[in-house]
Amino acid sequence: MLRPQDTATRERKSLDGLWAFRLDAESTGRDARWFAGPLTDSVEVPVPASYNDIYADAAVRDHVGDAWYQTTVRVPRGWAGERIVLRFDAATHAASVWLGETHVVSHEGGYTPFEADVTELVTAGEEYLVTAAVNNELTFETIPPGYIEDQGHRRHQKYFHDFFNYAGLHRTVWLYSTPKSYVSDITVVTDVDGSTGVVRYAVEASGEGGADVEVTLRDAEGAVVATGTGADGELRVDGANLWGPGHGYLYELEARLVSGGETVDSYLQTVGIRTVEVRGTQFLINGEPFYFTGFGKHEDSPVRGKGHDDAYLVHDFALLDWIGANSFRTSHYPYAEEVYDYADRQGIVVIDEVAAVGQNMGLAGGVFGTQGFTTFSPETFNDKSQEAHKQAIRELIARDKNHPSVVLWSIANEPESDTEEAERYFEPLFALTRELDPSRPVGFVNVMLAPHGKCRVSQFGDVLMLNRYYGWYVNTGDLEGAEKAWREELEAWAGDGKPIIITEYGADTVAGLHATVAVPWTEEYQVEYLDMNHRVFDSVPAVVGEHVWNFADFQTSLGIFRVDGNKKGAFTRDRKPKAAAHLLRGRWQNLA
Numbered sequence: 001m002l003r004p005q006d007t008a009t010r011e012r013k014s015l016d017g018l019w020a021f022r023l024d025a026e027s028t029g030r031d032a033r034w035f036a037g038p039l040t041d042s043v044e045v046p047v048p049a050s051y052n053d054i055y056a057d058a059a060v061r062d063h064v065g066d067a068w069y070q071t072t073v074r075v076p077r078g079w080a081g082e083r084i085v086l087r088f089d090a091a092t093h094a095a096s097v098w099l100g101e102t103h104v105v106s107h108e109g110g111y112t113p114f115e116a117d118v119t120e121l122v123t124a125g126e127e128y129l130v131t132a133a134v135n136n137e138l139t140f141e142t143i144p145p146g147y148i149e150d151q152g153h154r155r156h157q158k159y160f161h162d163f164f165n166y167a168g169l170h171r172t173v174w175l176y177s178t179p180k181s182y183v184s185d186i187t188v189v190t191d192v193d194g195s196t197g198v199v200r201y202a203v204e205a206s207g208e209g210g211a212d213v214e215v216t217l218r219d220a221e222g223a224v225v226a227t228g229t230g231a232d233g234e235l236r237v238d239g240a241n242l243w244g245p246g247h248g249y250l251y252e253l254e255a256r257l258v259s260g261g262e263t264v265d266s267y268l269q270t271v272g273i274r275t276v277e278v279r280g281t282q283f284l285i286n287g288e289p290f291y292f293t294g295f296g297k298h299e300d301s302p303v304r305g306k307g308h309d310d311a312y313l314v315h316d317f318a319l320l321d322w323i324g325a326n327s328f329r330t331s332h333y334p335y336a337e338e339v340y341d342y343a344d345r346q347g348i349v350v351i352d353e354v355a356a357v358g359q360n361m362g363l364a365g366g367v368f369g370t371q372g373f374t375t376f377s378p379e380t381f382n383d384k385s386q387e388a389h390k391q392a393i394r395e396l397i398a399r400d401k402n403h404p405s406v407v408l409w410s411i412a413n414e415p416e417s418d419t420e421e422a423e424r425y426f427e428p429l430f431a432l433t434r435e436l437d438p439s440r441p442v443g444f445v446n447v448m449l450a451p452h453g454k455c456r457v458s459q460f461g462d463v464l465m466l467n468r469y470y471g472w473y474v475n476t477g478d479l480e481g482a483e484k485a486w487r488e489e490l491e492a493w494a495g496d497g498k499p500i501i502i503t504e505y506g507a508d509t510v511a512g513l514h515a516t517v518a519v520p521w522t523e524e525y526q527v528e529y530l531d532m533n534h535r536v537f538d539s540v541p542a543v544v545g546e547h548v549w550n551f552a553d554f555q556t557s558l559g560i561f562r563v564d565g566n567k568k569g570a571f572t573r574d575r576k577p578k579a580a581a582h583l584l585r586g587r588w589q590n591l592a
């Protein structure tokens with residue numbers, strides 16, 4: 001799905017800013033047609049942002065159900081005769097949208113975009129109400145899952161992951177124009193042949209039709225390096241400047257629809273020429289072994305929650321650079337598209353993950369206090385859940401397929417994976433991912449409860465991604481025992497002959513808490529814990545990457561085992577380094 005752009009033939013208008021906002025705990029707004037006029041009894045809310053932490057109000061923070069957003073938009077005068085589209089970069093977790101009194105689109109899935117063609121509903125120069133009912137409820141049939149507990153005095157959202165269930169309009173909302181004949185999709189897959197870069201493209205056109213496709217590929221200086229005609233084809237670039245880790249070199253593919261010598265539509269797609277391949281126990285980028293250093297991250301910051309923020313984007317990447325990290329995982333959902341664009345330009349490598357986190361009732365029982373469920377059953381994760389999961393994979397790949405930074409798809413985090421039901425549930429999801437994108441490896445993130453020999457899903461992955469907490473959740477405070485147990489398990493996995501990425505290892509650490517003899521929660525313990533892990537990784541050649549959990553401390557749901565959130569960050573929530581950050585900096589700069 002293409003992002004809105006300003007080009008010679010297109011314009012866009014951001015609807016970000018303060019919108020009217022009203023909670024609807026009783027779910028009366030839809031029947032009462034709150035979209036039909038200005039939202040009464042409303043306050044103002046910033047877009048983009050999560051609404052939860054904006055006000056000093058527990059009812060907002062813990063709200064379950066619809067939250068109504070409304071703004072007005074004037075369609076630019078100059079857009080007469082154009083196709084006009086209303087687009088939400090994300091609404092967490094589901095939304096229904098009206099333009100004036102007309103329902104224009106509904107969408108499920110909190111981290112991928114959706115849009116509505118509103119051409120027939122608007123007149124250029126006129127003003128319209130845009131209303132969205134954004135729903136944050138999680139069920140066994142949503143990705144991620146959860147369930148709602150009716151506690152009499154309130155409905156309480158339970159879920160099986162630790163990060164706080166932030167909700168709202170987390171990303172930009174756009175009104176944009178395209179011509180009536182328009183480029184509706186572009187797919188680019190690259191290859192390298194000697195010193196020649198190969199760019200295979202496919203351009204989809206929609207609308208009135210009758211136009212031919214022409215493409216021009218330009219280098220970073222704007223010089224034309226290749227041209228082509230036809231809806232799909234192959235471009236060759238002699239002496240190509242490859243995209244690679246630390247080298248965010250991008251070409252630009254201009255796709256034009258041309259009719260009678262006139263350009264009808266033009267869309268600009270950045271292209272990084274690179275290859276990705278798994279060979280034996282190696283992960284190769286441009287034919288060179290790549291070792292991932294970095295973090296599992298979260299979209300999380302004070303006040304704005306999961307709202308996208310360019311200041312945090314640039315700052316977080318500056319910290320990745322400072323610490324010597326070359327990559328991160330978008331744990332546990334697709335991030336804002338700005339993040340991938342920036343990663344492309346910065347040469348940062350991304351493991352891109354769907355929002356399938358928490359499909360594990362074994363883990364949920366112990367850690368999240370939500371006992372008594374079976375993971376895969378008609379009442380819990382069933383065919384509808386699987387269909388939602390498939391849709392989440394489709395939308396992820398449709399959105400992110402052209403980013404050179406994305407080198408690996410992660411289709412779930414720590415699901416149950418040691419049962420026959422799990423095997424049956426996941427096999428088709430791997431097949432779907434490969435069918436949608438044969439050009440990238442695919443994997444899922446394995447949990448400690450399904451160790452080597454027990455896991456029945458890792459057989460489907462091109463790589464093994466392991467989250468392990470030896471020395472934290474097990475062998476707590478006993479790093480010697482942890483080291484022994486961890487090495488033993490890792491050596492067993494290495495026998496599978498696939499590359500292994502340690503996608504999580506970490507220890508909760510309160511910044512400023514110290515001890516002479518390292519004990520859990522102190523900065524000293526986090527340092528010794530990481531050191532121990534690194535000794536283990538360095539002794540197993542199949543390990544091709546280490547992602548510390550987490551980049552920064554982040555907010556979690558209430559509970560008795562987190563104090564103001566998850567404290568496994570190398571940085572605090574406000575991005576100050578803990579002692580561990582200096583340790584990592586030494587190691588990763590050395591590895592680089």
Ligand code: BDP
Nearest residue numbers: 161162413414467504566568
């Ligand atoms: C893992 C999860 C991650 C948690 C982490 C933790 O993948 O989302 O935050 O554990 O407990 O199970 O810190």
